[in-house]
Amino acid sequence: MDGIHDVGGKQGYGAIDVDEPDLYELGKAFNHDWEAREWGISRCARTPDINIDWWRHCRELIAPIDYLSRPYFDTWAQTDFATYVDGGFFTLEEVCSGYSNLGSNPLDQAPPKTMKKADAIIADRQNTCRFDAEINQAPLFSIGDTVITNQHGFSGHTRLPQYARNRVGKVHALNGAHVFPDLSAQGKKTHQHLYTIVFETGALWADCVNKNDKVFLDLWETYLSINGLSK
Amino acid sequence: MVEFNAKKVAELHHHLHSHLPSESALRVKALETLLVAKGLINSESIDAWIEAYTEDIGPKRGAQVVAKAWNDEDFRQRLVQDGSSAIDELGYLGNATGHLKVIENTKSVHNLVVCTLCSCYPFSILGIAPAWYKAAAYRSRAVRDPRGVLAEFGVQISNDIEVRVWDSTAELRYLVLPQRPSNTEALSEDELASLVTRNSMIGTDRDLIKKEEVKA
Incomplete structure (x- = not known):
């Protein structure tokens, strides 16, 4: 979707807070306790049948004013609220009143296990996600091929940013077939060849400073075509 | 459902x-x-994850990976070939590193990592991302004005060095392998790791020897 999240190349966001300390050097990971809680919540539970692409899309659907003005982990919390309501785990009334109406909406499931830090470290490793799979189709493009990206976006979740649409680049690497996010965010798990495409900055920006610089994006096969023919 | x-x-x-x-x-x-x-x-499990990502899982892991790559040429080759499998040797495979690509800085190339569409980050080796990495200012400018962004971080890149920006648009995650500072042959792997900054593994820091000289 042509949403507020797609900020690559957009102007007017100002200076970067380069003086922010590396919190880890101060023995911390979070600026605020609530950010830490939200991180922990996100690690402990999600609606069971959700996937990362739908979750990302739910975050993109936050009203633009909230997306831009609320702190990062706050938008995670709002996304979680939306997905739990959407999944039928909370009612909107419960969310708005902040209390759980268990009588009318009991959850029939085993209570969660209590984890210690060592369990979390092991779980982090064990839950490593891979998104690739073998598919029967051979890749359409080879390393070095010149390709052009789609001119138009997709109104649902998609990972072809606006700044890289209708642009000419070269295939830098083949990465096997990965879950295609545009369909995954609709609940349909399919795999498609994923390429790393390299763009000369001059092909992306009229005001680029150094034409030797390059931008690399990881793009799925249906985002790309060759000789003007959509693949 | x-x-x-x-x-x-x-x-x-x-x-x-x-x-x-x-x-x-x-x-x-x-x-x-x-x-x-x-x-x-349950709230105790939330505490456990916070402790894990504050005390154990963080950029110190990434720094150990970099130091080992500097010190062990075979490991460096495995790391560049298949980042996920190489960091698994150290037990660091995990959240968002199932498809890790390690990109090497050289005298003539500087790498910079961004996610313009959200804020994708290799959590299991760098921990929680800094706020600036998740902010629109960095995400919008890194792909359009990387040299301006680097200058803001105090990193001057001469025109004969090629800047490569990696926009994390899929599930591949990127770790920059900074150049080993000179005159560090005598240092142990742990001492080498202490020279590696979090920003150098994202690409908003480059010349690690300078920092060391400043400290000295």
């Missing part, structure tokens, strides 16, 4: 905008309270 109904979720967000408390801390408290009451989560 998830309905994958974007229109419904957009409407939900407008309700949430009006009805959730304004303060972030209260929002997250309400979320935790509801999840605990529903029996979906």
Whole structure:
């Protein structure tokens, strides 16, 4: 979707807070306790049948004013609220009143296990996600091929940013077939060849400073075509 | 069941905008309270994840990976060939590193990592991302004006060095392998790791020897 999240190349966001300390050097990971809680919540539970692409899309659907003005982990919390309501785990009334109406909406499931830090470290490793799979189709493009990206976006979740649409680049690497996010965010798990495409900055920006610089994006096969023919 | 109904979720967000408390801390408290009451989560496990990502999982892991690559040429080759499998040798494979690509800085190349569409980050080796990495200012400018961004971080890149920006648009995650500082042949792997900054593994820092000289 042509949403507020797609900020690559957009102007007017100002200076970067380069003086922010590396919190880890101060023995911390979070600026605020609530950010830490939200991180922990996100690690402990999600609606069971959700996937990362739908979750990302739910975050993109936050009203633009909230997306831009609320702190990062706050938008995670709002996304979680939306997905739990959407999944039928909370009612909107419960969310708005902040209390759980268990009588009318009991959850029939085993209570969660209590984890210690060592369990979390092991779980982090064990839950490593891979998104690739073998598919029967051979890749359409080879390393070095010149390709052009789609001119138009997709109104649902998609990972072809606006700044890289209708642009000419070269295939830098083949990465096997990965879950295609545009369909995954609709609940349909399919795999498609994923390429790393390299763009000369001059092909992306009229005001680029150094034409030797390059931008690399990881793009799925249906985002790309060759000789003007959509693949 | 998830309905994958974007229109419904957009409407939900407008309700949430009006009805959730304004303060972030209260929002997250309400979320935790509801999840605990529903029996979906317990607060002790939230504590465990916070401790794991504060005390154990963080950029020190990435720095160890870099130091080992500097010290062990075979490991460096395995790391560049298959980042995920190489960091698994150290037990660092995990959240968002199932498809890790390690990109090497050289005298003539500087690498910079960004996620313009959200804030993808290799959590299991760098921990929680800095706030600037998740902010629109960095995400918008890194792909359009990388040299300006680097200058803002105090990194001057001469024109004969090629800047390569990696926009994390898929599930591949990127770790920059900075150049080993000179005159560090006598240092142990742990001493080498202490020279590696978090920013150097994202690409917003380059010349690690300078920092060491400043410290000296």
